[in-house]
Amino acid sequence: MLDLKKLNYLAAIHKYGSFTQASKELYVSQPAISAAITSLEKQLGVDLLIRNSKSVTFTPAGERFMIYTEHILQECSDAEQEMKRMAESYDHTLRLGLSPSLSHHLLPFLYETFFPKHRDAHIQLFEGTMTNHITMVRDGSLDVTYNGIPDHPVDDIICEKIGTTQIYAMLPHDHPLTKQPKIDIEMLNGEAVSLPDRNSKVYRLMVHEFQRYGVVPREISYHDQIICMLDMVKYGNYICFVNESTYRTLVDTNPELVARPMTRPITFDVGFIMRKDVPLPKIGRELIEYAKKTSAQWLERAD
Numbered sequence: 482m483l484d485l486k487k488l489n490y491l492a493a494i495h496k497y498g499s500f501t502q503a504s505k506e507l508y509v510s511q512p513a514i515s516a517a518i519t520s521l522e523k524q525l526g527v528d529l530l531i532r533n534s535k536s537v538t539f540t541p542a543g544e545r546f547m548i549y550t551e552h553i554l555q556e557c558s559d560a561e562q563e564m565k566r567m568a569e570s571y572d573h574t575l576r577l578g579l580s581p582s583l584s585h586h587l588l589p590f591l592y593e594t595f596f597p598k599h600r601d602a603h604i605q606l607f608e609g610t611m612t613n614h615i616t617m618v619r620d621g622s623l624d625v626t627y628n629g630i631p632d633h634p635v636d637d638i639i640c641e642k643i644g645t646t647q648i649y650a651m652l653p654h655d656h657p658l659t660k661q662p663k664i665d666i667e668m669l670n671g672e673a674v675s676l677p678d679r680n681s682k683v684y685r686l687m688v689h690e691f692q693r694y695g696v697v698p699r700e701i702s703y704h705d706q707i708i709c710m711l712d713m714v715k716y717g718n719y720i721c722f723v724n725e726s727t728y729r730t731l732v733d734t735n736p737e738l739v740a741r742p743m744t745r746p747i748t749f750d751v752g753f754i755m756r757k758d759v760p761l762p763k764i765g766r767e768l769i770e771y772a773k774k775t776s777a778q779w780l781e782r783a784d
Contacts, residue, residue: 489507489554491518499536500532530543573602576625577605577607577765577768578606579609582677584726586726590779602764610628614628619638625753627643627752627753630751639757642750642751643752645751649722649742650669650742651722651740652738653715654739656718664744666694671699674701675719676701676702676704676710676722678703679703683723702719
């Protein structure tokens with residue numbers, strides 16, 4: 482196997498026509514260069530140089546070998562530069578998962594304050610539920626997701642908690658239960674309810690509460706899109722359940738909707754989820770640290 486260090490020495494001798502000058506340019510002692518070239522000649526089985534006290538010239542075999550040497554060194558240089566470009570691109574590219582119901586105040590804040598400081602960043606956004614995004618993180622489709630945090634440890638996954646959110650009931654403005662300041666889970670017995678995707682954190686928590694207190698809704702509809710779930714509330718007189726972030730946004734834009742907290746609060750932790758064994762791109766690490774440091778500011782928008 483050819484030694485790149487020896488090829489670099491040979492290229493320097495070819496360029497400067499002198500062991501002495503090559504030694505100065507490479508900051509390597511002349512005896513070390515001479516020994517390396519002798520070793521290379523023995524490896525190849527041919528004389529590459531004709532040495533005398535005043536100069537050095539290349540043999541025909543040496544000139545021929547220099548064609549390959551220059552090509553090899555150029556290919557190595559090109560490969561190194563390409564890998565550097567890829568590393569820089571990787572460090573500034575992030576596949577970011579977001580819960581569509583949790584990112585209402587985080588994402589605008591990032592666009593206002595974080596992304597303008599990272600003009601070279603390339604962020605690919607993927608909306609989805611906690612369960613789906615954990616699967617994508619584990620199989621390498623996502624770098625990190627901002628979502629509900631699982632209640633129990635998941636193999637190969639680490640979480641960075643940002644805060645805790647509460648589930649609210651969303652009702653049509655003329656629903657009888659809007660007269661209540663808070664909703665007891667038992668009040669939902671026999672009511673028509675609309676739940677989010679079965680892979681979502683809210684779905685799992687609400688089903689658990691129904692089972693825990695023996696509540697049997699009259700009807701249940703399931704939706705992977707919030708807008709469809711809200712349509713069931715507005716036009717079908719259903720009750721749906723959303724996290725704190727979503728309800729504040731919805732109430733501001735949908736006066737026909739009313740939000741009520743649960744008498745026994747139903748809460749869950751939210752934050753960033755990523756693989757243990759795969760380092761995040763630089764932009765991902767910076768985004769998480771920035772979100773953690775500024776969470777008090779953007780979470781205030783939900784107050």
